[in-house]
Amino acid sequence: MSEQELKLHVPAHSRAGIVKELTQQPVTRVRLHALYFDTPSRALVKGRIALRLRQEGRKWVQTLKMPGDHPLSRIELNHPRPGPSLDLTLYHGTEAGDALAKITEQLEVCYETDVKRMLRKVRSRQGLVEIAYDQGILRAGSIELPISEIEFELISGRIEAIFVVGKRWQKAHGLIMDARSKAERGDNLAMLNQTLDRIKSGKVEDAEGLNAKAIAKFWSPRSSQLPSLNNQMTIAQALVLVTHECLDQIIRNAAVLAEVDTLGIMQAGKAEHVHQLRVGIRRLRSAWSLFNGLTPLPPREMREAIKPLFAKLGGTRDLDVLNETLLPILRAAGQPPLILAQDYDDVPANELVTSQTFQGWLLDLIEYTIAPPKELPNAYESTEAEENPLTTHSTALSKTTVQVVPLHAASNLVAPIQALKEPALKHALIGRLKKWHKRVIREGLKFEEIDIEARHELRKRAKRLRYGLQFAETLLPEVRLRSYRKELANVQDILGEMNDLAVAREHFVILRDTQPSAWFACGWITSRLEILTHRATSAFKTLSKTEPFWR
The missing domain is CATH 2.40.320.10 (Hypothetical Protein Pfu-838710-001)
Known part of the structure; x- marks a missing residue:
C-alpha cells in the first residue's frame, strides 16, 4: 500500500x-x-x-x-x-x-x-x-x-x-x-x-x-549530495530528481534555523546552516540554468520568487564571515582595536525561513514537481539572456502549449513531452557544461584585465559550472573528472575569498572616517586581493590545460 x-x-x-x-x-x-x-x-x-x-x-x-x-x-x-x-x-x-x-x-x-x-x-x-x-x-x-x-x-x-x-x-x-x-x-x-x-x-x-x-x-547542517542520474532517465526525470535533492538541502537547513526542535530551549541554527541553505538555493537556480531549453522549467514567477530571500540571507552570511573568519585573521596580522558598525537592518534568518513567502514558495515548488499543471505555456523561457534553447525544436516549442503529466523521482516517471524525441541525458548535459566551461575559460584567462563587476559575474559562472558538474557526476567518467573538478574547485575557492574580502572592505571603508584603525584593515585587504588576483590568473591557466571531462 x-x-x-x-x-x-x-x-x-x-x-x-x-x-x-x-x-x-x-x-x-x-x-x-x-x-x-x-x-x-x-x-x-x-x-x-x-x-x-x-x-x-x-x-x-x-x-x-x-x-x-x-x-x-x-x-x-x-x-x-x-x-x-x-x-x-x-x-x-x-x-x-x-x-x-x-x-x-x-x-x-x-x-x-x-x-x-x-x-x-x-x-x-x-x-x-x-x-x-x-x-x-x-x-x-x-x-x-x-x-x-x-x-x-x-x-x-x-x-x-x-x-x-x-x-x-x-x-x-x-x-x-x-x-x-x-x-x-x-x-x-x-x-x-x-x-x-x-x-x-x-x-x-x-x-x-x-x-x-x-x-x-x-542538528548539523545538511550539505549537498549527488543525485543519482543515469542515461536511461529522460531529461525531465533528471531535472525532478535534481530539484528534489536541492529542495531537501534547503528544507532541512531551514528547519534547523526555524528551531523546529529547539525553540525556547537553545539555538541550534548557526551561520553554517545559513550558508548551506544559500548553497541549496544557488544549486537549484544552477539546475534551472543547466536544464533550460532542454525540458520545461517551473514558471518564471516561481523561479524569481526566491531571489529576494536569497539576497537577504546573503547579508547575514557576510556579517558572519566578517566576524568569524576575517576579523581573527586581521587581529593576528596586527589589526588595532576596532568597533564594527552594528547598523545592519537584515531580518534574522529564522524570521526569513518561517515567513509565509518562503514556506509558501517551498510548497508551490514541491507541488509543481509532483503534480504539475496539465499545460505549461512558454515552457522554455530563458532564465538568463545567454541561456537560449539549444535546438531548433526547443525554440519552436517556446511558443506552444506543452502537455505534461506528473513528474516523480523514481523509475515510475513518465516523460512530459511524449511527441518530442529528446537527446540522451548525458549528451544533453555535457553539451551545456562544455559551453559553460568554454566561457569560464575565455573570461578567466583575461582575469587581470576585467573589472570588478565582470569578476563577480565570472565567480558566479564558475560556481554554476561546478554545481552542474555535481549534478551530472554520475554520468561522467570519474578518472577524467577528478583532476578537472580539483582545479575548478581551486578557482572557485580563490574567487570566493576575493568576493568575501571585497564585501568586507566596503564595510571597513565606511568606518575609516570615525575609526582610523580601519585603514589597517583596508590596506591588508587590498594587499591580499592583489595576491589573490595573481593566483586566480594562474588557476585559470591551469584549468584551461586540464584534461576536459567530456572527452
Missing part, C-alpha cells in the same frame, strides 16, 4: 489555532504509543526501512515503511497484532522481506513515540484528505524531543488535494516544512543517546565539550 502525505511542523504559537480549527467539525482522538525497531548496526535504516509496533487505543498494529515514488510518498504495510510482538514472516515474498531475511542481528527497540492524535477528514474538489495532528514526545533512552506536527494524507482522489488543503492550513497557521519523518528523528536521537552514554561511562576528559559536539552534530 502506498501513502501520500504532506507533513508540516506546528510551532508553539500556532497550536491553539490548529486545535480550534480542527474541532469546528467532529474529530477522532486517539492515543498512539509506538516502538521502533532496528539492529545495533542500524541495518534497517541502511536498508531504508522503518519498522514499528504501535498501540492504537486498545489495538496493536505492526507497520513497515519504505520510500515511495517521490518525497511525499511512502510504501506502508500494516498488519494487526495480538500484542507488542513482531512477526517478520508477514513480509515473505515482498521486497521488504528479502531485505529483512539478510539481517543476522537481533532486532531491538531503539526509540519510541507517545502522542495524542486528533483526526478529521476534509473534502476538496480534488479529493478526500485526512488531517492528523500529533502532539507528544519522541524518546530514546533518557533524552526526549517534542512532537508537534500535522499531516495531510490523501485518502482518495488526486494528489493535488493534499496541497490544496495543506497550503491553506500552512498560510492560516504559519506551519513549517520539515523533511524528517518521526523514524528519521528517532534514529538520530537514538544515536545521540548512545554517544552521550559512552561519554558518560567512559570518564573521559572534557566530557562537557564532547557532549556539546555530539549535540551540535544532531
Whole structure:
C-alpha cells in the first residue's frame, strides 16, 4: 500500500489555532504509543526501512515503511497484532522481506513515540484528505524531543488535494516544512543517546565539550549530495530528481534555523546552516540554468520568487564571515582595536525561513514537481539572456502549449513531452557544461584585465559550472573528472575569498572616517586581493590545460 502525505511542523504559537480549527467539525482522538525497531548496526535504516509496533487505543498494529515514488510518498504495510510482538514472516515474498531475511542481528527497540492524535477528514474538489495532528514526545533512552506536527494524507482522489488543503492550513497557521519523518528523528536521537552514554561511562576528559559536539552534530547542517542520474532517465526525470535533492538541502537547513526542535530551549541554527541553505538555493537556480531549453522549467514567477530571500540571507552570511573568519585573521596580522558598525537592518534568518513567502514558495515548488499543471505555456523561457534553447525544436516549442503529466523521482516517471524525441541525458548535459566551461575559460584567462563587476559575474559562472558538474557526476567518467573538478574547485575557492574580502572592505571603508584603525584593515585587504588576483590568473591557466571531462 502506498501513502501520500504532506507533513508540516506546528510551532508553539500556532497550536491553539490548529486545535480550534480542527474541532469546528467532529474529530477522532486517539492515543498512539509506538516502538521502533532496528539492529545495533542500524541495518534497517541502511536498508531504508522503518519498522514499528504501535498501540492504537486498545489495538496493536505492526507497520513497515519504505520510500515511495517521490518525497511525499511512502510504501506502508500494516498488519494487526495480538500484542507488542513482531512477526517478520508477514513480509515473505515482498521486497521488504528479502531485505529483512539478510539481517543476522537481533532486532531491538531503539526509540519510541507517545502522542495524542486528533483526526478529521476534509473534502476538496480534488479529493478526500485526512488531517492528523500529533502532539507528544519522541524518546530514546533518557533524552526526549517534542512532537508537534500535522499531516495531510490523501485518502482518495488526486494528489493535488493534499496541497490544496495543506497550503491553506500552512498560510492560516504559519506551519513549517520539515523533511524528517518521526523514524528519521528517532534514529538520530537514538544515536545521540548512545554517544552521550559512552561519554558518560567512559570518564573521559572534557566530557562537557564532547557532549556539546555530539549535540551540535544532531542538528548539523545538511550539505549537498549527488543525485543519482543515469542515461536511461529522460531529461525531465533528471531535472525532478535534481530539484528534489536541492529542495531537501534547503528544507532541512531551514528547519534547523526555524528551531523546529529547539525553540525556547537553545539555538541550534548557526551561520553554517545559513550558508548551506544559500548553497541549496544557488544549486537549484544552477539546475534551472543547466536544464533550460532542454525540458520545461517551473514558471518564471516561481523561479524569481526566491531571489529576494536569497539576497537577504546573503547579508547575514557576510556579517558572519566578517566576524568569524576575517576579523581573527586581521587581529593576528596586527589589526588595532576596532568597533564594527552594528547598523545592519537584515531580518534574522529564522524570521526569513518561517515567513509565509518562503514556506509558501517551498510548497508551490514541491507541488509543481509532483503534480504539475496539465499545460505549461512558454515552457522554455530563458532564465538568463545567454541561456537560449539549444535546438531548433526547443525554440519552436517556446511558443506552444506543452502537455505534461506528473513528474516523480523514481523509475515510475513518465516523460512530459511524449511527441518530442529528446537527446540522451548525458549528451544533453555535457553539451551545456562544455559551453559553460568554454566561457569560464575565455573570461578567466583575461582575469587581470576585467573589472570588478565582470569578476563577480565570472565567480558566479564558475560556481554554476561546478554545481552542474555535481549534478551530472554520475554520468561522467570519474578518472577524467577528478583532476578537472580539483582545479575548478581551486578557482572557485580563490574567487570566493576575493568576493568575501571585497564585501568586507566596503564595510571597513565606511568606518575609516570615525575609526582610523580601519585603514589597517583596508590596506591588508587590498594587499591580499592583489595576491589573490595573481593566483586566480594562474588557476585559470591551469584549468584551461586540464584534461576536459567530456572527452
